[in-house]
Amino acid sequence: MVQIKLEGISKTYGKNQAAVHALKNVTLQIEKGESVAVMGRSGSGKSTLLNVLGGLTTIDHGRYYFDGEQLKTTEKEMCRFRNRKIGFIVQNYALLNDKTIYENVELPLRFTKQGRKRRMEKVGSILEEVGLLDKKDRLTSEISGGECQRTAIARALVNDASVILADEPTGALDETTEKTIMQLFGRLNREGKTVVIVTHDPDIASLQDRIIRIRDGEVI
Amino acid sequence: MILQQVRRSIGKSGVFTVLLLVQLSLAFLVCNTVLHTSLQAAESRKQFDKNYHQKQYYRVTDDLMDEDMEYRFWESEDSLLRIKNYDKELSKDRHYNFYQVIFQQLGIEDFQGPEQFYELYEKEPDVHRSDFTLGSKKYNVVKNVMISRGVMKEFGFHVCQGELLKGKDFVLSEGQTRIPILLGYGYRDIYQVGDVLQGEYYSKPLELVVAGILDQDTGVIQDSNNDSGEYLVYLDRMMVTPMLDCSYEPPDEEDRSFQQTLYLMKTNGTVSVQNENSFYYFLNKMNDLRQKYDIFEFNVINEPMLSIELLSMNLKDGFWILLSVAILALLFSILSMSVVLSCKIVENRRDYGIVRLVGCSKPALYFSILLEAVVLAVIGNGVAFLMNAAIFNGMVSYRWEWFLLSVGFVLPGCIGPINELSKETIDSGIRGKN
Ligand SMILES: Nc1ncnc2c1ncn2[C@@H]1O[C@H](COP(=O)(O)OP(=O)(O)OP(=O)(O)O)[C@@H](O)[C@H]1O
Ligand SMILES: [Mg+2]
Numbered sequence: 001m002v003q004i005k006l007e008g009i010s011k012t013y014g015k016n017q018a019a020v021h022a023l024k025n026v027t028l029q030i031e032k033g034e035s036v037a038v039m040g041r042s043g044s045g046k047s048t049l050l051n052v053l054g055g056l057t058t059i060d061h062g063r064y065y066f067d068g069e070q071l072k073t074t075e076k077e078m079c080r081f082r083n084r085k086i087g088f089i090v091q092n093y094a095l096l097n098d099k100t101i102y103e104n105v106e107l108p109l110r111f112t113k114q115g116r117k118r119r120m121e122k123v124g125s126i127l128e129e130v131g132l133l134d135k136k137d138r139l140t141s142e143i144s145g146g147e148c149q150r151t152a153i154a155r156a157l158v159n160d161a162s163v164i165l166a167d168e169p170t171g172a173l174d175e176t177t178e179k180t181i182m183q184l185f186g187r188l189n190r191e192g193k194t195v196v197i198v199t200h201d202p203d204i205a206s207l208q209d210r211i212i213r214i215r216d217g218e219v220i
Numbered sequence: 221m222i223l224q225q226v227r228r229s230i231g232k233s234g235v236f237t238v239l240l241l242v243q244l245s246l247a248f249l250v251c252n253t254v255l256h257t258s259l260q261a262a263e264s265r266k267q268f269d270k271n272y273h274q275k276q277y278y279r280v281t282d283d284l285m286d287e288d289m290e291y292r293f294w295e296s297e298d299s300l301l302r303i304k305n306y307d308k309e310l311s312k313d314r315h316y317n318f319y320q321v322i323f324q325q326l327g328i329e330d331f332q333g334p335e336q337f338y339e340l341y342e343k344e345p346d347v348h349r350s351d352f353t354l355g356s357k358k359y360n361v362v363k364n365v366m367i368s369r370g371v372m373k374e375f376g377f378h379v380c381q382g383e384l385l386k387g388k389d390f391v392l393s394e395g396q397t398r399i400p401i402l403l404g405y406g407y408r409d410i411y412q413v414g415d416v417l418q419g420e421y422y423s424k425p426l427e428l429v430v431a432g433i434l435d436q437d438t439g440v441i442q443d444s445n446n447d448s449g450e451y452l453v454y455l456d457r458m459m460v461t462p463m464l465d466c467s468y469e470p471p472d473e474e475d476r477s478f479q480q481t482l483y484l485m486k487t488n489g490t491v492s493v494q495n496e497n498s499f500y501y502f503l504n505k506m507n508d509l510r511q512k513y514d515i516f517e518f519n520v521i522n523e524p525m526l527s528i529e530l531l532s533m534n535l536k537d538g539f540w541i542l543l544s545v546a547i548l549a550l551l552f553s554i555l556s557m558s559v560v561l562s563c564k565i566v567e568n569r570r571d572y573g574i575v576r577l578v579g580c581s582k583p584a585l586y587f588s589i590l591l592e593a594v595v596l597a598v599i600g601n602g603v604a605f606l607m608n609a610a611i612f613n614g615m616v617s618y619r620w621e622w623f624l625l626s627v628g629f630v631l632p633g634c635i636g637p638i639n640e641l642s643k644e645t646i647d648s649g650i651r652g653k654n
Binding site for chain 1: 228570571573574575576577578579580581582583645646647650651
């Protein structure tokens with residue numbers, strides 16, 4: 001079943017001479033439960049593509065279908081979309097540094113109407129899954145990169161997102177940690193999550209079901 | 221969540237927040253004072269219109285402009301007795317209220333009150349040049365108003381402590397050295413009912429016993445020297461002494477001259493009447509009495525109460541300066557707030573990116589900025605309230621009207637920060653370094 005469908009998507013940054021066409025007429029499909037690697041040179045538009053997929057940014061042209069429905073571009077709908085459907089992971093983890101692991105993971109749930117008790121249950125079980133339950137009260141400024149990334153993954157999963165988007169999730173990690181993180185992604189994929197990983201690493205890319213290559217904003 | 225965001229944001233960059241709060245609360249303090257002054261004046265004005273608009277006021281002045289005339293008048297042996305009788309008969313009548321309000325400084329020995337209570341404080345806060353010594357005693361010259369009995373009724377005096385002056389309190393008998401006085405509200409923590417002050421009343425040393433403390437904002441109307449109408453003068457920082465009647469023959473020259481001064485002052489009064497008829501009644505009576513007691517000419521000046529100045533005399537001169545300072549201070553603090561909040565947005569762009577990434581909407585963040593401004597305004601008001609209490613000691617009340625206004629005023633300070641935030645993208649936030 002097709003989960004994500006892009007049709008003729010274009011995205012331009014800036015205006016006139018300074019305009020950068022980061023994505024040009026991109027059309028692609030991603031199946032539910034598929035794992036996809038996005039590869040391409042620096043500046044080719046990988047992150048922009050991921051931003052579009054994650055609803056982080058608006059698009060200039062084209063259509064975005066998610067689970068068969070076209071994505072509405074109102075602020076409210078986009079927020080809902082980011083909160084419920086997508087788990088977004090970036091290289092620098094994007095965690096609130098003055099908060100604990102627990103609080104960071106709980107964050108998406110605070111924008112839902114779920115009660116405190118239910119939030120505690122959910123965060124607890126997800127932390128268990130990524131192996132951070134015993135460290136849940138540590139500040140994220142005081143933990144290792146691998147733990148940060150696992151926190152970020154837990155946050156991405158806590159609201160039952162069906163799609164995980166990861167932009168160079170292991171770029172800042174050493175090899176062993178990278179391996180455990182990639183195993184985690186593999187497990188999530190086997191559990192049915194759709195996974196899209198932007199990477200420069202051919203080894204990581206080769207682990208995925210499919211590789212999407214981008215050059216100068218175009219899918220090739 | 222939003223509240224948490226606000227708390228985080230206020231907590232961050234603490235030094236700037238503290239500075240901003242200091243600035244805000246100072247501005248609020250001044251603004252509240254201005255608003256209080258205006259509102260109080262407007263309220264008193266309304267009260268006055270209610271109480272006095274139906275009435276007509278006329279001023280009676282003596283015509284003893286040149287000293288020769290005055291000298292000739294006092295030359296005659298029985299002139300003092302004549303003027304006393306004239307005053308007695310003129311003052312006692314139900315058809316009108318003839319009263320005196322005379323702003324006359326008073327010498328007080330070893331005065332305990334603060335500077336603001338000194339005469340001339342408004343014009344020359346640093347110098348009390350009119351302080352003087354009489355014999356071996358040193359007197360401080362303080363603000364004082366002399367009133368006749370009718371004034372208390374005319375302007376609705378009430379006391380918050382002690383009691384008002386009674387009829388006998390306005391009479392000085394031979395050898396009497398003590399008279400009761402009233403004190404303005406500002407004196408309530410300085411002197412107490414029953415305290416005895418050593419004073420000087422038209423060069424006569426007298427003991428002044430505090431009989432009562434007037435309510436806050438007790439006021440009387442005073443005509444201005446120039447033609448700009450009448451002022452409502454608050455008595456909060458004044459002593460209020462009775463305009464005395466002397467029930468005895470002066471035993472010596474010194475006392476005679478004291479009584480002469482006193483009774484000459486008493487011929488200058490105000491008459492308030494309900495209608496024209498009462499006024500003509502008064503006029504006829506005064507003319508009759510003038511003939512009866514062979515008294516010199518008087519002038520009666522029509523004094524319609526139409527142009528009571530909005531501001532009390534004490535604050536009038538400084539008001540426009542105060543208002544400008546208040547507006548400037550307010551503008552600057554709103555500007556500071558705008559700058560500080562904008563800086564915080566740039567500083568916290570990563571945090572904003574992160575919360576938006578996981579589902580917080582932009583409007584919610586805008587709201588958090590507005591809320592932060594409101595919280596700052598509320599804290600600023602709290603600090604200003606405390607400062608107000610410490611500085612003015614109850615003379616200026618902190619107005620809830622200002623509280624609401626201030627919250628409204630800080631909101632425009634959010635336009636800049638909100639605009640700043642609207643330009644932020646999630647992408648630049650989460651990928652940027654912190
Ligand atoms: N916010 C922005 N404003 C202007 N130009 C941008 C912005 N973000 C990206 N670009 C430009 O768009 C193009 C694509 O950028 P993008 O970040 O998608 O590349 P990338 O493939 O992720 O590169 P990298 O591998 O270095 O992360 C680049 O030329 C970049 O300079
Ligand atoms: Mg990139």
